[in-house]
Amino acid sequence: MFKCDALTDPHEKHKLKYTWYLDNEPVIIDNDRVLQENGDLIIKNTNSKDTGNYTCIASNGLDEDKAWATMKVKAPPDPPYNVTVLTCLGREAQIRWEFDASQENFSPLQKFILEYNTSYAPEHWEMGAQPKANERQAKIILSPYANYTFRIKAVNRIGVGQASPHTSVICRTPIARPGHHPENVKTVGEKTNFLIVEWEPMEKIDLNAEGFFYNITVQKEGDDTVESYIIDDHTISRKEIPVDTVYERYIVTVQAKNQVGWPLREATPITGYSGQAAPLVVPQNFELDPEKNISSASAGFRWDPVDTSPKSMQGEFTGYKVRVWKKDQQDTTMKEIFIPHTPSRGKRRRKRRQVEKVRTEVRDLPSFSDLEADVVATNAYFSSNGSNVINFTTPEGVPTAVSYFTAVNVGSTHFTLAWGEPVEKNGIITGYDIGYQPINGIVYGDMKEMETLGADVHQTYLGGLEADTQYRIFIWGRTQQGKGSHYIIDVKTSEKSIPLAKPEILEALSRPNSVNVTWKLPDKEGQRVGADYYVEYKRFGLVGKWNVHKNDDAMNNWIVVDNLESGIAYEVRVVAQTGVPGDQDYAQMASEKRTFTTGGTGNWYPVMARVFLNGSITNNNSTTDGGAFKRSNILSSGWFIGMMVAIAILLLILIIVCIIKRNRGDKYHVQEKERLRGSNQEDPAENFNELGKSDTNGIGQSGSFDNNPEKMPLGDETDSMEEYGDVDPAKFNEDGSFIGEYGGQKGVGDQQASTMATLV
Known part of the structure; x- marks a missing residue:
């Protein structure tokens, strides 16, 4: 930065005009890299072009003055x-x-x-x-x-x-023959019955002329036949040639040529092999190693070695793979442990009478699990069939870290912590341990630990902390074998000056003599939450002190308030609190009020008050202004539903009784029966026996008469009367029947008369 302050009085500086020159050329002001503030010239990100002699001219319109300065900028050199x-x-x-x-x-x-x-x-x-x-x-x-x-x-x-x-x-530059042949030529045996040749493709700058191509020649070892393959794309670097052999030796050459000719140096042949296949041999007598104990995460195995010749292996023997999986979960839990082949060194030893077993120890096994295992022999690309499968069980170990660990709520003196179960339990979880320590920069305070929590506990309250302080919190899962891996989080307590988060009531579920109040806290970044929560309640419309119901468990976000009166409207709110009254950090924050009515009959006045308030219907799911309350939905009340069901049952019984009465009265009119027989006589004795017949529905048949019409007596009156003895005609009813007369008869006649009287 260049200044012109010395040219004039600072008090007159704002009246002057300043002009800057570099090597007698005006400086271009772009207000980005080069800018001018009053009499100062500021240059940002200087470079070699800024080197030179600077001149500042100050003028007031009547006179002017000059100042000079030289700047040398050290920078990378200019271009040649x-x-x-x-x-x-x-x-x-x-x-x-x-x-x-x-x-x-x-x-x-x-x-x-x-x-x-x-x-x-x-x-x-x-x-x-x-x-x-x-x-x-x-x-x-x-x-x-x-x-x-x-x-x-x-x-x-x-x-x-x-x-x-x-x-x-x-x-x-002019054309020429290629400078060299392709490099790094090799064969790969990943596909059975193929000879696969690979090389590094040549760059376009190395082609040196038009008409470039690769020439691949192959010859099976011991065979005079040579086959040649042409590839005219210089970007290709692989050729797959079908063969009928498995892991056989071939002599392979890859050459480069263009329209001028071959490179001056000849290509060097390589010896490769056709594709390999799965080994023909299978490891035998696979078993647990009796010399090694099974631990919670490891086990030893042994088996008989296989024939490692190329013919048996159908490739190059590379070693073994022990495969372990959880029982009945092979597809999803299989783990392969490769045991490489290490060729023996030194002089050959005489054959032992007993073949030495192959032994290995597999680590990092899942603890407390029923496992299965086998072993396979491998070449460079394929594995043999599996050996016999063995079953074993690992004992209990310690768990891995929990799946997650977080501070759900953060207060000025407490945290609400929550976590998931360990990713791998490795046994039966018996509990969780939590430790914490304050952090001040890079200095860590003393570690404190909570009492071990139960296995079914997945959240807890950590209190007694300092406000506006960073804490490192640890959690361990525990089995009978001890603590597992820890999970760490760093959380900072809130400042005391931050207002408490306002609780929000989610539901006030009422019962005849209680209410279950559930609430939540707004999900806001950096909010401060209370250390304790409790419920305040009172009768709706009453002015006075709220009743307090404490929260027995700081982890709960619900409270059941009991000992209420049935059928009464109440107001309720949730209060967040931190600190103790009188302390400097004491604070409270209450939720909005919620109105509810307990169930049961109780006093009908508050029920009607719920339905009509100031001439309008109120809604139990919304809060009205001016102290209005929410009304319960009567249609969902238990007593109302029960009453409706009882009324419906009584109506159904009444309808059934009416139908039965009607049917009985219509079926047994004697005159109608006589009319249907075709008789118009008024003489009751003539139609007496008709009462013994059933109606068309078969209802009303008497057990005193034979239902066969041919056996029915249809004679004169005398004959009919004789069956029942002398009868006084004066005792007949008004309609000509004599049913009432039988009320005074004895014996069999009494029973028959009673039956007919019931039918009528």
């Missing part, structure tokens, strides 16, 4: 210039450039960097040579059949300068 191509031959080029000492930017020049690009990758610049600081030309090796341009960079102690413009002249 006049870069030209001296010679361009088939395999090399000579490049020249110019560079002045003034371009060093006040830092000694160290070297130059010569770069080039080609028409195959014009955006990519390769480093070709690094001439010394006193050199102004350099030689660079080129590749045939390419178009080259060049540029130069200068380097000093500050750094690498910008590159010069690239040469305007393009250096074109």
